[in-house]
Amino acid sequence: MxxxxxxxxxxxxxxxxxxxxxxxxxxxxxxxxxxxxxxxxxxxxxxxxxxxxxxxxxxxxxxxxxxxxxxxxxxxxxxxxxxxxxxxxxxxxxxxxxxxxxxxxxxxxxxxxxxxxxxxxxxxxxxxxxxxxxxxxxxxxxxxxxxxSSELPVEATVNPSPTMNEADICLSCDGQPCLQACPVQAFTGAAFRLEACADHLHGSPDGDCMRVGCLARRACPVGTEYAYTPDHAAFHMRAFIRQH
Ligand code: B12
Ligand code: SF4
Ligand code: SF4
Known part of the structure; x- marks a missing residue:
């Protein structure tokens, strides 16, 4: 040792x-x-x-x-x-x-x-x-x-309180580009129109959403350096249309 x-x-x-x-x-x-x-x-x-x-x-x-x-x-x-x-x-x-x-x-x-x-x-x-x-x-x-259970073998940072006082990134986001980027307006701001998205993906199997991932997600300016690689994003999109 x-x-x-x-x-x-x-x-x-x-x-x-x-x-x-x-x-x-x-x-x-x-x-x-x-x-x-x-x-x-x-x-x-x-x-x-x-x-x-x-x-x-x-x-x-x-x-x-x-x-x-x-x-x-x-x-x-x-x-x-x-x-x-x-x-x-x-x-x-x-x-x-x-x-x-x-x-x-x-x-x-x-x-x-x-x-x-x-x-x-x-x-x-x-x-x-x-x-x-x-x-x-x-x-x-x-x-x-x-x-x-109560005997915790692992110490971790426990979030002590809800995040209500944190600044809301999306409320202060200029123009909310995520809501503009979807070719079929699948996001209403309050709901996700699953059928509209799935119809578009099935109808455009070689389109941008299938090749590089959800365009609404890609339009967000926050954390772009963490954006999924096209290979990884396309894997999720293929899994998504297999189920919908
Ligand atoms: C069912 C489900 C969906 C359904 C939502 C249908 C519905 N109206 O509920 C559909 C099929 C639309 C969906 C889609 C996606 N989903 Co989904 N989904 C789930 C799942 C398995 C269960 C949600 C649930 O019912 N929970 C039970 C309730 C009681 O728990 P909850 O925490 O309160 O659930 C919230 C969500 O349901 C959310 N919600 C409701 N409608 C929708 C629609 C979308 C698009 C999303 C993301 C969330 C969401 O609101 C609820 C209230 O807070 C979760 C995993 C999980 N166990 O939470 C992943 C989850 C929410 N999904 C996730 C993801 C990433 C996606 C996709 C982006 C997958 C992808 N392609 O990469 C897509 C988005 C569409 C797209 N075109 O890319 C992630 C979200 C991570 C995050 N950063 O928040 C989760 C947590 C899975 C994970 N492994 O991390 N999803
Ligand atoms: S683009 Fe990103 S930061 Fe702006 S509203 Fe959409 S998810 Fe929030
Ligand atoms: S995958 Fe494409 S069609 Fe589906 S919600 Fe995202 S941008 Fe819209």
């Missing part, structure tokens, strides 16, 4: 995630009841007790893309390769850390990942329904959450 300080549990978890290009995206305590919500935001652990801390794990930009592309999941020709890759990593890490892994694609009913995320990080709701991050813009998503 080398001399010197051993990595903390937090550092070990972050290193385990970094090997896959994944990031610890923050944590929050479900028992804090100060956030009004019509949704039940808690999770029960296998022993029936509610989770005490929920850590969110996700992707920022295309950092995970090389690791995922190098995996057997990407190449095995079976359905839902990214979900299966996430599941394999999440369940393995959960077993190692004594946590329960939960996934955004489990459902319906789905776990309220966007509401969890807004409690773990400084996020706001954008007019294109994605949560916007002050640095990463719209270029981030979630792959799984780790729900822990």
């Amino acid at each position: 080398p001399d010197g300080p051993q990595p903390s549990a937090h550092e070990q978890l972050e290193a385990g995630l970094a090997a896959f290009g994944l990031q610890l995206r923050g944590a929050w305590r479900p028992e804090v009841k100060t956030w009004a919500s019509g949704t039940d935001l808690s999770i029960n652990l296998p022993d029936g007790q509610p989770a005490v801390m929920i850590y969110l794990v996700g992707v920022v930009g295309s950092a995970f893309w090389p690791a995922f592309k190098a995996s057997t999941f990407y190449r095995d020709g079976l359905p839902d390769p990214l979900d299966r890759w996430s599941h394999a990593i999440g369940t393995e890490l959960a077993a190692r850390w004594g946590a329960l892994a939960v996934f955004p694609f489990e459902g319906p009913p789905y776990h309220p990942f966007q509401q969890w995320a807004a409690r773990a990080e400084q996020l706001k709701t954008s007019p294109v329904m994605l949560k916007i991050h002050p640095t990463f813009g719209l270029w981030h998503a979630y792959r799984f959450a780790l729900a822990f």
Whole structure:
């Protein structure tokens, strides 16, 4: 064993995630009841007790893309390769850390990942329904959450309060270009017209949206350096039209 300080549990978890290009995206305590919500935001652990801390794990930009592309999941020709890759990593890490892994694609009913995320990080709701991050813009998503019992082996920054006082990037955004960029006005500012989007994508399989990703998302000036690579974006678009 080398001399010197051993990595903390937090550092070990972050290193385990970094090997896959994944990031610890923050944590929050479900028992804090100060956030009004019509949704039940808690999770029960296998022993029936509610989770005490929920850590969110996700992707920022295309950092995970090389690791995922190098995996057997990407190449095995079976359905839902990214979900299966996430599941394999999440369940393995959960077993190692004594946590329960939960996934955004489990459902319906789905776990309220966007509401969890807004409690773990400084996020706001954008007019294109994605949560916007002050640095990463719209270029981030979630792959799984780790729900822990009261004995927490991992220290993390716990978001102490809701983000109501943070400046709302989208409210002060000049011209809201995301709302102008969609060729079929799929975003109304209050809803997403899924059929209009899906019809356009099926009708223009070689169009810009399919080749480089959602044009509304690309029009946002925040976090452009984190924009998904065309290869990565096109992968999501192909997955999207297979289902819609
Ligand atoms: C169902 C779903 C959709 C449906 C929404 C239908 C609907 N009206 O609910 C559809 C198919 C439209 C959709 C589309 C996309 N989605 Co989606 N979706 C989900 C999913 C699996 C469940 C949402 C849900 O019902 N949750 C249950 C409720 C109780 O939880 P909630 O947190 O309150 O849910 C909120 C969302 O439903 C949101 N919402 C409602 N309508 C729409 C429409 C869109 C487009 C989005 C993004 C969100 C959204 O409002 C709810 C209230 O806060 C979540 C994963 C998850 N488990 O949260 C991903 C999720 C919301 N989607 C996500 C993404 C990235 C997309 C896409 C951009 C995928 C892509 N192509 O890359 C597309 C956008 C369209 C496009 N053309 O590119 C991300 C958002 C990340 C972020 N930064 O916020 C999530 C969190 C998945 C993830 N792995 O990170 N999605
Ligand atoms: S373009 Fe402006 S309004 Fe739209 S998501 Fe980006 S910051 Fe928000
Ligand atoms: S993928 Fe294209 S058609 Fe669909 S919402 Fe985005 S810009 Fe509009």
